[in-house]
Amino acid sequence: MxxxxxxxxxxxxxxxxxxxxxxxxxxxxxxxxxxxxxxxxxxxxxxxxxxxxxxxxxxxxxxxxxxxxxxxxxxxxxxxxxxxxxxxxxxxxxxxxxxxxxxxxxxxxxxxxxxxxxxxxxxxxxxxxxxxxxxxxxxxxxxxxxxxxxxGCYPTAALLALVPLAKAKLIDVDDIIIDAKSGVTGAGRGLKQNTLFSEAGEGLSPYSVGTHRHAPEIEQEIGVAAGSAVTINFTPHLIPMARGELCTSYVKLKGATPDDLRTALEQAYANEPFVHVASKGVLPQTQNVRGSNYVQIGVVADRIKNRAIVISTLDNLVxxxxxxxxxxxxxxxxxxxxxxxxxxxxxx
Amino acid sequence: MxxxxxxxxxxxxxxxxxxxxxxxxxxxxxxxxxxxxxxxxxxxxxxxxxxxxxxxxxxxxxxxxxxxxxxxxxxxxxxxxxxxxxxxxxxxxxxxxxxxxxxxxxxxxxxxxxxxxxxxxxxxxxxxxxxxxxxxxxxxxxxxxxxxxxxGCYPTAALLALVPLAKAKLIDVDDIIIDAKSGVTGAGRGLKQNTLFSEAGEGLSPYSVGTHRHAPEIEQEIGVAAGSAVTINFTPHLIPMARGELCTSYVKLKGATPDDLRTALEQAYANEPFVHVASKGVLPQTQNVRGSNYVQIGVVADRIKNRAIVISTLDNLVxxxxxxxxxxxxxxxxxxxxxxxxxxxxxx
Amino acid sequence: MxxxxxxxxxxxxxxxxxxxxxxxxxxxxxxxxxxxxxxxxxxxxxxxxxxxxxxxxxxxxxxxxxxxxxxxxxxxxxxxxxxxxxxxxxxxxxxxxxxxxxxxxxxxxxxxxxxxxxxxxxxxxxxxxxxxxxxxxxxxxxxxxxxxxxxGCYPTAALLALVPLAKAKLIDVDDIIIDAKSGVTGAGRGLKQNTLFSEAGEGLSPYSVGTHRHAPEIEQEIGVAAGSAVTINFTPHLIPMARGELCTSYVKLKGATPDDLRTALEQAYANEPFVHVASKGVLPQTQNVRGSNYVQIGVVADRIKNRAIVISTLDNLVxxxxxxxxxxxxxxxxxxxxxxxxxxxxxx
Amino acid sequence: MxxxxxxxxxxxxxxxxxxxxxxxxxxxxxxxxxxxxxxxxxxxxxxxxxxxxxxxxxxxxxxxxxxxxxxxxxxxxxxxxxxxxxxxxxxxxxxxxxxxxxxxxxxxxxxxxxxxxxxxxxxxxxxxxxxxxxxxxxxxxxxxxxxxxxxGCYPTAALLALVPLAKAKLIDVDDIIIDAKSGVTGAGRGLKQNTLFSEAGEGLSPYSVGTHRHAPEIEQEIGVAAGSAVTINFTPHLIPMARGELCTSYVKLKGATPDDLRTALEQAYANEPFVHVASKGVLPQTQNVRGSNYVQIGVVADRIKNRAIVISTLDNLVxxxxxxxxxxxxxxxxxxxxxxxxxxxxxx
Missing domain, CATH: 3.40.50.720 (NAD(P)-binding Rossmann-like Domain)
Structure with missing residues (x-):
């Protein structure tokens, strides 16, 4: 060819x-x-x-x-x-x-x-x-x-975790909290004080809380999946690593169990070459995908009844x-x- | 003396x-x-x-x-x-x-x-x-x-942010989500594979989700403040930095505004030498407290109605x-x- | 096939x-x-x-x-x-x-x-x-x-820089100083206190000075190139990065100029797929080879007369x-x- | 007062x-x-x-x-x-x-x-x-x-290690090689591409080799100690850490032993509150001085006859x-x- x-x-x-x-x-x-x-x-x-x-x-x-x-x-x-x-x-x-x-x-x-x-x-x-x-x-x-x-990098990570759950009506789309963590390359190569090594290293900063431009993109696509407009919480944090993004999404269950969520994700991605759902008990981490096109998603039961945690990770540049x-x-x-x-x- | x-x-x-x-x-x-x-x-x-x-x-x-x-x-x-x-x-x-x-x-x-x-x-x-x-x-x-x-380090960070709010009945204590991030010293000096530089560096890992022993300690003290037993979400993440801890707490408001929360915290800590409530618009970051005994707490409005975000940070070893x-x-x-x-x- | x-x-x-x-x-x-x-x-x-x-x-x-x-x-x-x-x-x-x-x-x-x-x-x-x-x-x-x-990783970096120069008798093989810097993976995955994130991060340590087992390997091969037994200085330092190695070799010239050294290296590696000699003025850095099988070598004139600096870098695991x-x-x-x-x- | x-x-x-x-x-x-x-x-x-x-x-x-x-x-x-x-x-x-x-x-x-x-x-x-x-x-x-x-930060580290040796005529001042390593704060807070987290992190770069403005300062003071003008090798490297500087100085001995060097340094600094000479066998590392005004200096025998290695470290901002x-x-x-x-x- x-x-x-x-x-x-x-x-x-x-x-x-x-x-x-x-x-x-x-x-x-x-x-x-x-x-x-x-x-x-x-x-x-x-x-x-x-x-x-x-x-x-x-x-x-x-x-x-x-x-x-x-x-x-x-x-x-x-x-x-x-x-x-x-x-x-x-x-x-x-x-x-x-x-x-x-x-x-x-x-x-x-x-x-x-x-x-x-x-x-x-x-x-x-x-x-x-x-x-x-x-x-x-x-x-x-x-x-x-x-x-x-x-965007954050929407890819968040949506791969949440869209199949919203589509299957397993979660309450009006109560989605996405605590997002990104490596510093997410801020680009432009010269900014907060991305200097001496500023971003050895520390952790929330940023653009409530105002990050990836929020409407996530809402748009969860809205499509849910069939109605939604408002989400999206709270990004800058992490002292170059690459990698991890979204910890806190969801309220609608008559489903955490295992139901995992099953729904496994079915959604059964034939996908790049999206892997972790086995029960396995927690995704950014190290597993650095430099690669793969995504890893895991589901954990919350100690609060009728809640679950969905964790997704990818390399923001890939x-x-x-x-x-x-x-x-x-x-x-x-x-x-x-x-x-x-x-x-x-x-x- | x-x-x-x-x-x-x-x-x-x-x-x-x-x-x-x-x-x-x-x-x-x-x-x-x-x-x-x-x-x-x-x-x-x-x-x-x-x-x-x-x-x-x-x-x-x-x-x-x-x-x-x-x-x-x-x-x-x-x-x-x-x-x-x-x-x-x-x-x-x-x-x-x-x-x-x-x-x-x-x-x-x-x-x-x-x-x-x-x-x-x-x-x-x-x-x-x-x-x-x-x-x-x-x-x-x-x-x-x-x-x-x-x-514990996590309970100190979480409780300083949440106890005054629970006491004042400004938040729903049955819907507290604490997304916690810690530097690697939190795991101690013992030899463990996941705290090696080559494993913990340049990456981010959730750990002990739903099972971390600091959860019951947080629940005990929020329970005291609220006057009833509570169950919380506490989700820790290992961050590639040596020192520092930051808790991003997601709370549901009980007829209060985010500004009410900030005011309650300011009043609670008005005379405290080590606990500082950040002005509106200022986000705490671990860099601000590294090596010191100070705590910084900030409050941000959530995009979801009737929700707020409380961010607290301290040095886990101090x-x-x-x-x-x-x-x-x-x-x-x-x-x-x-x-x-x-x-x-x-x-x- | x-x-x-x-x-x-x-x-x-x-x-x-x-x-x-x-x-x-x-x-x-x-x-x-x-x-x-x-x-x-x-x-x-x-x-x-x-x-x-x-x-x-x-x-x-x-x-x-x-x-x-x-x-x-x-x-x-x-x-x-x-x-x-x-x-x-x-x-x-x-x-x-x-x-x-x-x-x-x-x-x-x-x-x-x-x-x-x-x-x-x-x-x-x-x-x-x-x-x-x-x-x-x-x-x-x-x-x-x-x-x-x-x-070994260090010998590969040092020898690719020095053997062609020793063979061509451009440098004094009895006065070779190799200041070597390695990422932490060079120490392996075994559990050691000095390779914990909290110990190796945000700091720099010389180690095994005068006693590192890669020294005799370097001496063996420079000796082969020079046709006589040699003793070298080899001083390794642990650097807070996972991968990468860089040797800064200080050599005394034998009637040659730094440009002669670069030319000799260019000729030696003209047909090599993985060894690149940097143009005059370009300094190798470990970032250029991370995760790859490539080696980059550069030559710089020393301010001391009749001396030159040869810098070589590679990924120690590749x-x-x-x-x-x-x-x-x-x-x-x-x-x-x-x-x-x-x-x-x-x-x- | x-x-x-x-x-x-x-x-x-x-x-x-x-x-x-x-x-x-x-x-x-x-x-x-x-x-x-x-x-x-x-x-x-x-x-x-x-x-x-x-x-x-x-x-x-x-x-x-x-x-x-x-x-x-x-x-x-x-x-x-x-x-x-x-x-x-x-x-x-x-x-x-x-x-x-x-x-x-x-x-x-x-x-x-x-x-x-x-x-x-x-x-x-x-x-x-x-x-x-x-x-x-x-x-x-x-x-x-x-x-x-x-x-400057580099001159302080280098001169504290070398001046007493030059004064006592224990080393050949025409053959001093200083391989210097600095954290990124040494480059200041100005916005430069090479000090971004994503550029300087997880990697190691030599820079300003032969042209760094701290060289004439070092030469001036060694010259004063030696009583004659000197030219030195000074080769700085940027290290992925915020603070800290370490100079590995390679010196040729003039009828002295490495132990003589250590003794001379111990005598020079016997009453100094901030300069410590490490015991034989102890290697200075930047971690030991981070955030402090202390300097640590160590001496190691070289495998090359009549050579020694002097290692000095300090916090560049303190x-x-x-x-x-x-x-x-x-x-x-x-x-x-x-x-x-x-x-x-x-x-x-």
Whole structure:
């Protein structure tokens, strides 16, 4: 099978770099364009020295890319700047497949978007066209999509744990508490004081409590599963590790037992290559998925009656971003869904 | 004022060592005995090289200590072995003050003790005599006590956040979810695979979910505050940092607002030297208290109606153990409560 | 090409686990036996939960393995216990290929072995037969070998930097100072106080200065290159990271310039798939090779006249252990040398 | 004794903050002015939340300070901006004591300064007046000084290890190799990509090899000790820890033994409160001094004949900066030299 020709927009960020890491070894992909407007003219080895062993195209400004040569583009640009660039790319080459790893096309409701992102959406038709790229729930739509809005890292972890339970009406969707913990790469490569080693190391900080932009995305999809609008608690914490995300979700049971929850999850993911439900008594931990596209989910009984705890973990840069984008690309090109994605977690 | 003569049992563990760190610079204390049965004969510098600048007594077996020379003893021995040793110490010197940092005397109910620790209590009269050493709630009893059972690190963090709210009936005590995060020193200095650097680093693990022995201690004290038995959710996570503990408590409001909760906490701790309630909008983080005896508590509104989030943080080895023990000792000897304890957090 | 049938002895240690990680995805390998005598009967998921996604054989005692079914065995057992077990394996199946990752067969001189390991070697004929498995220097011998003694992690890093320079007589081999830094996995998975997270984290410790067992291995091979016995300085430091090793080697020049050193290294490794010489001005760092089989080497001029600094880095569990063993296995079976080993470093 | 009134310039940086941490608990000091021009108007709790328990003056612009009210000023401003500000301060209040923690007055030779800092010195008379603030070597001069140029963190660690040996002519000063390792706070609080948690964590990077500005400072002082100009090797490495510095110095012996070196150091520091020479066989580690003003030095025999290894460690923000400045302030005011500085290392 000939290789698909790939461009990566925003290759100087962490999600862009993880897309490079995976695509450079993908059996059916060839990276032929890399953009990073503030680093145009540099080699990737200048901005990410761990790519010293790869021959990669130089970084260019996105405006310089010849879109007609590309089969697919991965977009790791900041939220807000993405929508207009993707509109331009699709105008230049309407057949190109777009894997957007930003938040720009994840929310279906234009008002919700405007409320959380502070401005009207600037590519409304594309917002309508975009498919939410949580592979396990939207596989069919993704397969035939042109533009896939890959979910945020937290939503992927939370939704894989909760959607099957909401769908099966095993839990009360009006009483979902998601205590979320993320490694520091989740904050990106931009320079911020709170992500300096000396600030984030050896300590633990809750942040954006009640205001994190992944909350409406989670509510949107649990709402779809439940058939009604929901409001959730979503409380993120910054953890002194580079990669990894773990959601501890506290749920109220609706006539179900914790074992029923586990069974429902096992059934939902019985044929999924990347989502594993842990046996009773086994607790997921981020170490188990670091650097991999795998997700691990476990269910534990709560000491409070009629409550349970659902724990889910993934690598925020892989299944939480670049890996899931590649999984979707595989579907869109009719490739084996797992192609290029079967790396085992790097532990220790 | 003449110095109080102090012995530390179990000086080769982390709580023992932090007691040494603080007491060696305490203006009214003199360390004259250190025990560690498996290291008897060694100097403290052999087992904790960061004490190279101190002249300290050699480690001896606890049976070798002349209790009549001591005014107070700090006990950092493992759970279970403590009760008989303390009984022997008090028999040898009934006037000695005992600051127990183990779990042996924390639970008042002998059945609860037996259920959670797997054996009958072996010093029942002392269990009855012991005062629960959460300074802010039991100051009067501590002042006149002979044996103080210093609380666990998690209970101190959780109870300081929740007891004033339970007492004031602002929250539903049957729906308390405590998502707890601890640094690795919480697991002690014993050799365990999961606390190796290569295992605990760069990752995050829930552990003892539903089975952690600090749960009954929290329930006991919230029950006292509420006037009825309660069952709570307590879900601990191991975080890749050495020190620090943060509890994110999710509570259901009983006709109160999040601001009411903050006000109640501010009133409860208005005159407390070590407990600070953060202003609205300020989120506690473990970095703020590392190495110090301070506690920081914050309140945030939940997006779910009638719910709030209470966040509390402390250093598990200081206010969560040795520091609080010294705070209690100061009370017991009529010393200024803050003596030797005003170190500011070490950040970064 | 049919898959080679592989057994891994000592699969519950870190080098064993990294061999599993890589071999489970190797295109020409099938893991059919895993041993760990203290964990016999368990699944690999019990001892390394990050393998949850793999179907692997259960752990058994090494005595239970049917060696006739195996094409190759990787040995990750502790030093000292290995020699007799390998002798037994080769007696049971003389055609099996042995990739030993322990130190047992690395030293060619029996007296040096006895001096550094404290006992006579217990399989002297095999010691004579074993080929030192530093692929880049012994490729031909490895290709036809039955028993390969894969080098230690430090020796691989140091020798790749220094051997070409010693061979070309560009440096004074009697004045080599190797300041070595290693991540904590280098100390293995055994329970030791100094490798606990709370001890090794947030700090830096020199260790085994002047007494580390990798010194004679480095001296042996530099001696071969120089044609005379040498004594080196080798000073290891424990660094708070899990993986990675970096050697900063200080050398005295013999009529050469730092650029001459770089040129000599570039020539030596021009056709090597895994060894890269950094351009002038680029400094190697462990982050560039984490989780990968790559090695990066750089040369910097010293401010002291006639001196230079050679910096080399690798992942101690990959090119420093399991990865190099697989690279050697590929040679021994006539497979492409890079098969299963082209993962890019996991950064961040 | 009445408290000395203190101002801290550059209080929003790490050295400024550590001066606050220590001075806020100093028995003879009162902080009455804090400056940080980019944060003027904020409280210290806004820029360093771990000071929540302190009542501190608001941050102001340095131009707003009334210098006549101050007895001493600590200066934690960036290199280059300091010289003119200090000139202005001393003009406004010629009796004020200045503890400069920047590099501006450390080099005595104006040409060396211009060469390494890229511009002519802008306060040459003050450069002449300034006393190099390595307390142990310049105690008398410091006692009567008005302006003390506190040494860099690396020079303090290196010089305490090497100066007594150079003075006693026990080592060859033309063959000194200093392999230096620093925690990330050494790079300051400014936003740089290489000090982000995700970049600096879990990895190790040499940096500024041959070009670090602490090299001429070390050469200046070894030159003074040796009585002749010297050129040294100084090779810094960035280590994934916040605090701590360790220098592994490789020296050639001049007719001396390693034990002679240790003896010389023991004699040099016999009466020093903060410098400890480790017993034979004991290796210094940064964990032993974290957060403290102590220095630990050890000597080990090299395997290469006539060579030795001298290892020294300190906390870069304490004895490497703010702590040493306070030690000097104590001398300048006739206070006990150890006042406010006897905190024991925070371990773990």
């Amino acid at each position: 000939s290789s698909k020709k790939i461009g990566i927009l925003g290759a100087s960020g962490y999600t862009g770099a993880d897309a490079v890491r995976l695509l450079a070894r993908h059996p059916n992909a060839e990276i032929i364009a890399l953009t990073a407007n503030t680093h145009a003219g540099k080699s990737m080895g200048d901005v990410f020295p761990h790519f010293f062993m790869l021959g990669l195209p130089k970084l260019v400004e996105w405006e310089k890319v010849d879109w007609s040569r590309l089969d697919a583009v991965f977009c790791g640009l900041p939220h807000g700047t993405t929508q207009e660039i993707i509109a331009a790319v699709l105008k230049a080459n309407p057949k190109i497949k777009v894997l957007d790893m930003s938040a720009d096309f994840r929310l279906r409701d234009k008002n919700t978007y405007a409320q959380w992102y502070g401005h009207e959406h600037r590519a409304l038709e594309l917002q309508g066209e975009a498919v939410y790229g949580l592979t396990e729930f939207y596989r069919d739509k993704i397969t035939s999509a042109r533009l896939v809005a890959c979910p 299944k939480g971003s670049a890996g899931q984008a590649i999984q979707n690309m595989n579907l869109m090109f009719g490739l084996p869904e797992t192609a290029g994605l079967e790396q085992i977690a790097l532990f220790p | 003449s110095s109080k003569k102090i012995g530390i049992l179990g000086a080769s563990g982390y709580t023992g060592a932090d007691a040494v760190r603080l007491l060696a610079r305490h203006p009214n204390a003199e360390i004259i005995a250190l025990t560690a049965n498996t290291h008897a004969g060694k100097s403290m510098g052999d087992v904790f090289p960061h004490f190279f600048m101190l002249g300290l007594p050699k480690l001896v077996e606890w049976e070798k200590v002349d209790w009549s020379r001591l005014d107070a003893v700090f006990c950092g021995l493992p759970h279970g072995t403590t009760q008989e040793i303390i009984a022997a110490v008090l028999k040898a010197n009934p006037k000695i003050k005992v600051l127990d940092m183990s779990a042996d005397f924390r639970l008042r109910d002998k059945n609860t003790y037996a259920q959670w620790y797997g054996h009958e209590h072996r010093a029942l009269e002392l269990q009855g005599e012991a005062v629960y050493g959460l300074t802010e709630f039991y100051r009067d009893k501590i002042t006149s006590a002979r044996l103080v059972a210093c609380p 206010k969560g153990s040795a520091g609080q023990a010294i705070q209690n000792m100061n009370l017991m000897f009529g010393l200024p409560e803050t003596a030797g304890l005003e170190q500011i957090a070490l950040f970064p | 049919s898959s080679k049938k592989i057994g891994i002895l000592g699969a519950s240690g870190y080098t064993g686990a990294d061999a599993v990680r890589l071999l489970a995805r190797h295109p020409n390998a099938e893991i059919i036996a895993l041993t760990a005598n203290t964990h016999a009967g368990k699944s690999m998921g019990d001892v390394f939960p990050h393998f949850f996604m793999l179907g692997l054989p259960k752990l058994v005692e090494w005595e239970k393995v049917d060696w006739s079914r195996l094409d190759a065995v990787f040995c990750g057992l502790p030093h000292g216990t290995t020699q007799e077990i390998i002798a037994a394996v080769l007696k049971a199946n003389p055609k099996i290929k042995v990739l030993d990752m322990s130190a047992d067969f690395r030293l060619r001189d029996k007296n040096t072995y006895a001096q550094w390991y404290g006992h006579e070697h217990r399989a002297l004929e095999l010691q004579g037969e074993a080929v030192y498995g530093l692929t880049e220097f012994y490729r031909d011998k490895i290709t036809s070998a039955r028993l390969v003694a894969c080098p 090119k420093g252990s399991a990865g190099q063993a697989i690279q050697n296995m590929n040679l021994m079976f006539g497979l492409p040398e890079t098969a299963g080993l082209e993962q890019i470093a996991l950064f961040p | 009445s408290s000395k009134k203190i101002g801290i310039l550059g209080a929003s940086g790490y050295t400024g903050a550590d001066a606050v941490r220590l001075l806020a608990r100093h028995p003879n000091a009162e902080i009455i002015a804090l400056t940080a021009n980019t944060h003027a108007g904020k409280s210290m709790g806004d820029v360093f939340p771990h000071f929540f328990m302190l009542g501190l003056p608001k941050l102001v612009e340095w131009e707003k300070v009334d210098w006549s009210r101050l007895d001493a000023v600590f200066c934690g401003l960036p290199h280059g901006t300091t010289q003119e500000i200090i000139a202005a301060v001393l003009k406004a209040n010629p009796k004020i004591k200045v503890l400069d923690m920047s590099a501006d007055f450390r080099l005595r030779d104006k040409n060396t300064y211009a060469q390494w800092y890229g511009h002519e010195h802008r306060a040459l008379e003050l450069q002449g007046e300034a006393v190099y603030g390595l307390t142990e070597f310049y105690r008398d001069k410091i006692t009567s000084a008005r302006l003390v140029a506190c040494p 004895k490497g900066s703010a702590g040493q400045a306070i030690q000097n302030m104590n001398l300048m005011f006739g206070l006990p030299e150890t006042a406010g500085l006897e905190q024991i290392a925070l371990f773990p």
